Amino acid sequence: MISRLLTFWMPLTWLLFVTICAITAGWLPLPAPDIMDYDHQNASPGTMVIMPKETTAEAVPGARNQVYWLGTDSMGRDMLSRIIIGARVSLTVGGTAPLIGLVIGGLLGLVAGYFRGFTESIIIGCMDVILAFPGLVLLLAMGFYFGTNLWTLILSLGFLSIPAFCRVSRAVTLQLANREFVLAAKMIGCTNCSIMVREILPNIAIPLCVYGLIIMALMIVVEGVLSFLGLSVPPPTPSWGGMIAAGREVLGEAPHVCLIPAAVLFLTVLSLNILGDTLRGWARPL
Amino acid sequence: MTVLIVSAITFAMIDLLPGDAAIVFTGPETSVETIAAIRHEMGLDAPAIVRYFRWTLRAVSGDLGLSLVTGEPVWDALMMRLPVTLELLLFAQLMALSLAIPAAILCARNPDGTIDRIVTTVSFASLSIPNFVMAILLVFFFVLRLRWLPATSFVPLADGLTANVRSLLLPGLSIALVEWVILFRVLRSDLITTLGEDFILMARAKGLSSTQVLFRHALRPSSLNLVTVIGLQMGYLIGGALVVETIFALPGIGRLLVTAIYSRDIFMIQGCALWITLGYVTINLMVDVLYAVLDPRIRRERTNV
Numbered sequence: 001m002i003s004r005l006l007t008f009w010m011p012l013t014w015l016l017f018v019t020i021c022a023i024t025a026g027w028l029p030l031p032a033p034d035i036m037d038y039d040h041q042n043a044s045p046g047t048m049v050i051m052p053k054e055t056t057a058e059a060v061p062g063a064r065n066q067v068y069w070l071g072t073d074s075m076g077r078d079m080l081s082r083i084i085i086g087a088r089v090s091l092t093v094g095g096t097a098p099l100i101g102l103v104i105g106g107l108l109g110l111v112a113g114y115f116r117g118f119t120e121s122i123i124i125g126c127m128d129v130i131l132a133f134p135g136l137v138l139l140l141a142m143g144f145y146f147g148t149n150l151w152t153l154i155l156s157l158g159f160l161s162i163p164a165f166c167r168v169s170r171a172v173t174l175q176l177a178n179r180e181f182v183l184a185a186k187m188i189g190c191t192n193c194s195i196m197v198r199e200i201l202p203n204i205a206i207p208l209c210v211y212g213l214i215i216m217a218l219m220i221v222v223e224g225v226l227s228f229l230g231l232s233v234p235p236p237t238p239s240w241g242g243m244i245a246a247g248r249e250v251l252g253e254a255p256h257v258c259l260i261p262a263a264v265l266f267l268t269v270l271s272l273n274i275l276g277d278t279l280r281g282w283a284r285p286l
Numbered sequence: 287m288t289v290l291i292v293s294a295i296t297f298a299m300i301d302l303l304p305g306d307a308a309i310v311f312t313g314p315e316t317s318v319e320t321i322a323a324i325r326h327e328m329g330l331d332a333p334a335i336v337r338y339f340r341w342t343l344r345a346v347s348g349d350l351g352l353s354l355v356t357g358e359p360v361w362d363a364l365m366m367r368l369p370v371t372l373e374l375l376l377f378a379q380l381m382a383l384s385l386a387i388p389a390a391i392l393c394a395r396n397p398d399g400t401i402d403r404i405v406t407t408v409s410f411a412s413l414s415i416p417n418f419v420m421a422i423l424l425v426f427f428f429v430l431r432l433r434w435l436p437a438t439s440f441v442p443l444a445d446g447l448t449a450n451v452r453s454l455l456l457p458g459l460s461i462a463l464v465e466w467v468i469l470f471r472v473l474r475s476d477l478i479t480t481l482g483e484d485f486i487l488m489a490r491a492k493g494l495s496s497t498q499v500l501f502r503h504a505l506r507p508s509s510l511n512l513v514t515v516i517g518l519q520m521g522y523l524i525g526g527a528l529v530v531e532t533i534f535a536l537p538g539i540g541r542l543l544v545t546a547i548y549s550r551d552i553f554m555i556q557g558c559a560l561w562i563t564l565g566y567v568t569i570n571l572m573v574d575v576l577y578a579v580l581d582p583r584i585r586r587e588r589t590n591v
Contacts, residue, residue: 141559255426
């Protein structure tokens with residue numbers, strides 16, 4: 001019971017929490033992520049700012065008391081709101097890039113594993129060429145060529161994840177291709193296409209999706225690395241990797257600026273890894 | 287073959303980019319005529335295929351062009367920085383192995399025991415820490431809090447071994463602490479499988495101690511997959527080196543590439559990408575050879591065919 005709590009419910013809760021925060025960021029009572037408060041740079045978590053009363057001379061119209069729950073960064077911007085907005089980048093990349101790989105790679109693997117022979121050799125050959133590049137170098141080059149914005153990033157990450165999905169889908173298809181239900185479908189005269197879609201696809205879908213969780217973790221890490229190097233989304237948009245990079249400058253005097261986004265990134269990746277591992281264990285008996 | 291395709295893609299990718307090499311070379315406020323003249327001088331106005339062949343021919347003879355920013359030959363810059371990266375990779379891999387092998391042996395001895403559970407959990411957590419976060423954590427604790435090590439100063443091997451190792455300790459560790467998990471997992475599961483085989487039972491029945499069984503009988507047949515994984519992981523390791531070199535300001539190829547990308551130094555990027563990719567392909571070839579050395583069955587298969 002406790003182990004299920006740790007390996008399933010807790011990671012799931014964290015992921016849902018981050019996702020919901022990211023989606024509802026606009027409605028949460030938070031300062032905007034790009035408002036700079038020069039009176040409170042590198043404020044430690046939980047700093048309270050009490051504005052002067054409306055009646056006094058220094059009052060700023062419309063200003064409210066607020067709390068920097070996670071402190072502020074070196075430009076006095078609210079960390080909590082930046083982390084939540086930054087989650088949008090990480091989650092968009094983590095959610096959509098594996099989807100591209102899942103669909104294209106999954107289908108290619110299915111075709112390769114089902115038809116074997118020449119088709120298989122060609123598909124595997126193409127995958128080997130993609131794999132022959134060290135991933136990060138290819139990504140950097142792609143970002144350099146296509147410019148660095150969210151969609152090219154997602155497309156190139158998705159492209160790079162194709163071989164991994166292709167391998168998994170081909171391996172599962174190979175196991176299934178000679179099973180009784182596939183042979184039976186062949187016997188009653190189903191076309192290859194309908195066998196693949198109606199008999200094999202439902203069976204490879206679950207292992208592929210579970211594998212997708214682990215790739216999702218990897219994509220979030222890679223996005224983190226790229227934004228850490230300043231080669232992901234351009235600067236005004238907050239991203240976790242970018243925040244970690246900015247916080248590194250003040251690591252000595254205000255470690256929270258760097259360590260809080262790092263912890264959030266770690267927890268998210270850890271949750272995805274644990275969840276992927278648990279679900280893989282559950283999905284195994286095909 | 288792979289090398290050819292890889293070089294063609296590298297070239298195509300860099301060649302098609304929107305920023306024009308001639309503009310980078312001369313600065314943004316140059317007249318159209320000067321740019322056209324420089325384009326002609328650099329051979330940039332020739333068709334792409336012609337330029338690709340020129341580039342390949344020159345690359346084979348060791349001429350990768352001049353850096354657009356510093357003007358030094360790309361080949362020399364690469365040669366100068368190669369030892370640093372190689373040393374870092376080797377060091378990191380050694381540390382990862384020296385963590386992974388003992389851990390795997392300890393765990394495989396008693397699968398699902400207390401030690402196994404603890405180590406597996408720790409490995410899971412450490413896998414989820416990206417390289418750059420690990421590097422920052424290490425800097426935070428060892429440099430800023432405990433003040434055990436210097437922060438960012440690379441000491442070349444020529445200036446003494448101890449100083450060199452000291453300066454590579456944190457960069458190497460931040461790669462190794464993520465890398466060891468992969469090696470550990472593969473070796474652990476293979477060791478558990480091997481320990482269930484008949485010849486291990488036989489060795490035990492002969493009265494060999496469990497240490498002897500582990501080291502002399504089980505380790506070698508279990509290390510096959512490990513070797514493959516080491517080769518496959520080189521891609522990630524190179525990526526890791528790229529980030530870690532940037533963080534610790536090590537003068538390696540990874541940092542050269544990142545700097546080149548910041549300054550849109552086209553020929554430098556081409557050269558770096560080509561070298562890294564070539565290195566990666568070569569390592570994987572070497573792994574195949576090593577495989578045959580470790581497993582006599584593969585050698586025999588090849589001679590029979």
